[in-house]
Amino acid sequence: MNTADLGLPVEVPSTALFTDQYELTMLQAAMKAGTAGRRSVFEVFTRRLPGGRRYGVVAGTGRVLDAIENFRFDADVLAFLRERGVVDPETCAYLADYRFSGDVWGYPEGEVYFPGSPVLRVEGSFAECVLLETVILSILNHDSAIAAAASRMASAAGDRPLIEMGARRTHELAAVAAARAAYVGGFTSTSDLAAGFRYGIPTVGTSAHAFTLLHDHERDAFRAQVESMGRDTTLLVDTYDVAEAVRTAVEVAGPGLGAVRIDSGDLLLVAHRVRQQLDELGATGTRIIVTSDLDEYAIASLAAAPVDAYGVGTQLVTGSGHPTCSMVYKLVARAESADPAAPLVPVAKKATGGKTSIGGRKWAARRLDADGVAEAEVIGTGPVPDGLADRSLLVELVKGGEVVAREPLDAPRERHVAARAGLPLSATQLSRGEPVIPTEYVPGPTGG
Structure with a gap:
C-alpha cells in the first residue's frame, strides 16, 4: 500500500538519477554504434546466498515498479547532465523523451529465491533497459536483505509479534x-x-x-x-x-x-x-x-x-550482518540486429574468478516432492519439462511499459508465509548451512 492507496496526496520524484554514470555513457556509445535499439533481455539474480543463509526473500518489487514508472529526465536533470558534460546533446535529446516501454517479469514479492534464481527479467531495447540497472539493484539488494533478516526473526519469534524500530539506525x-x-x-x-x-x-x-x-x-x-x-x-x-x-x-x-x-x-x-x-x-x-x-x-x-x-x-535494518544480497543485473540475450524481428542470441560473461553467467532468457519453477515440499529450484532456457509447467515462478509485472501487477502490501506478506511454509523444515534453522534446496539448470536445445 502507498499513499495513493490511502487516498492521500503524494509527491512522486523522478528516479532517473538513482543510477551510475556509466549507464548513460554506455547508452551514448551504443547510440553512436547503432546498437542501442537492439532488443535485449536483462536478468537479476545472485550467484550465492549470504554466508550460512538457507533461502532469500524477494522484497522491494513494488518499489521497483514505482521506480520504473517514475524514471523520467526532467528539465533540471537534463540541465545537470549537459552542464557536467556527462553525455552529448543527442543522448540528452533521447533522455528527454525516455519512457520505459518494455516488459518486466519476476518472482512475485514475498517469494523465496535461491542462487541463480532469475528474480527479475527486463526486456526491451538495450537503450531503455540498461538505464534501469542501478535503481533496480539498489532497491532489490537492500529490501531483500532486510526481508530475509525479518523472515529469520519471524521464524524465531513464532506467533509473537515483532515491531520494527530501526529508523534511528539507518538513513532516513x-x-x-x-x-x-x-x-x-x-x-x-x-x-x-x-x-x-x-x-x-x-x-x-x-x-x-x-x-x-x-x-x-x-x-x-x-x-x-x-x-x-x-x-x-x-x-x-x-x-x-x-x-x-x-x-x-x-x-x-x-x-x-x-x-x-x-x-x-x-x-x-x-x-x-x-x-x-x-x-x-x-x-x-x-x-x-x-x-x-x-x-x-x-x-x-x-x-x-x-x-x-x-x-x-x-x-x-542492517540485514543482521548481511546488508546486501549481492544481486546483479546482467544482459543474457540480445537481438542480432536492431530489426524488431531479429532473433535473440544468448550472451554471457565467461571470465574466471567466480563471476560467470549463463546466457539465454530463463524460466524458473520449483519442483516439489511427493509431500508437496520444495526439493529443487529448476531453471532453464529451453522448453519447460513436463510436470513443471504449472510451477512457474515468474509473473508478469510490466507489459508494454505499463505496470500490471500492483498489489496491496499484505499480499506479499501473506505470500511469504506460504512460500516459507513450502520449504523443508531445515529452512528455519539458524545454524549455518547451505541453501535448503539445490538449484538445477536445464539447458536449451543448443545449450543457450
Whole structure:
C-alpha cells in the first residue's frame, strides 16, 4: 500500500538519477554504434546466498515498479547532465523523451529465491533497459536483505509479534524502505511514521527513557503517560530499578496495564522475574515487550521466556550482518540486429574468478516432492519439462511499459508465509548451512 492507496496526496520524484554514470555513457556509445535499439533481455539474480543463509526473500518489487514508472529526465536533470558534460546533446535529446516501454517479469514479492534464481527479467531495447540497472539493484539488494533478516526473526519469534524500530539506525529514506521490507518478511508494525504514512503499515510507540528522566519521580512519569494514553499503554520499566518500576506501574495503571517494556539487562532472567511479579500483583494480562539490540539468535534464545512481543532495530535494518544480497543485473540475450524481428542470441560473461553467467532468457519453477515440499529450484532456457509447467515462478509485472501487477502490501506478506511454509523444515534453522534446496539448470536445445 502507498499513499495513493490511502487516498492521500503524494509527491512522486523522478528516479532517473538513482543510477551510475556509466549507464548513460554506455547508452551514448551504443547510440553512436547503432546498437542501442537492439532488443535485449536483462536478468537479476545472485550467484550465492549470504554466508550460512538457507533461502532469500524477494522484497522491494513494488518499489521497483514505482521506480520504473517514475524514471523520467526532467528539465533540471537534463540541465545537470549537459552542464557536467556527462553525455552529448543527442543522448540528452533521447533522455528527454525516455519512457520505459518494455516488459518486466519476476518472482512475485514475498517469494523465496535461491542462487541463480532469475528474480527479475527486463526486456526491451538495450537503450531503455540498461538505464534501469542501478535503481533496480539498489532497491532489490537492500529490501531483500532486510526481508530475509525479518523472515529469520519471524521464524524465531513464532506467533509473537515483532515491531520494527530501526529508523534511528539507518538513513532516513532507507528506514522507510526497511520498514516496508520488514513487514513483507513478517514484522507486524513499525515505529516509523513515514513508513506508516506511505505504506499503511501499523505504527506503534509510547515513550523512551528521556520521558521518565524528565519527571521528578518515576511515578510522575507513569501517571502522566497513563493519563495521556490510557491504561492500555506500555510503560518502560528499566530506567532505574525494574522491580520497583513494575510495582509502581501497576499501582498507577492498575492490573489492567497494557504492557511493560524491558530494554536492558539479562532479558531471559528479567522477563521471568517481571512475569512472576506482574502475576503476583494481579496484572496477569499485562504483556511483556523486550527490546535491546535483538537479532534472530537472541529472539530464539528467548523462546521459553514469558515474552509477548519483540522490538528490533539495528540488526534488522542492517540485514543482521548481511546488508546486501549481492544481486546483479546482467544482459543474457540480445537481438542480432536492431530489426524488431531479429532473433535473440544468448550472451554471457565467461571470465574466471567466480563471476560467470549463463546466457539465454530463463524460466524458473520449483519442483516439489511427493509431500508437496520444495526439493529443487529448476531453471532453464529451453522448453519447460513436463510436470513443471504449472510451477512457474515468474509473473508478469510490466507489459508494454505499463505496470500490471500492483498489489496491496499484505499480499506479499501473506505470500511469504506460504512460500516459507513450502520449504523443508531445515529452512528455519539458524545454524549455518547451505541453501535448503539445490538449484538445477536445464539447458536449451543448443545449450543457450
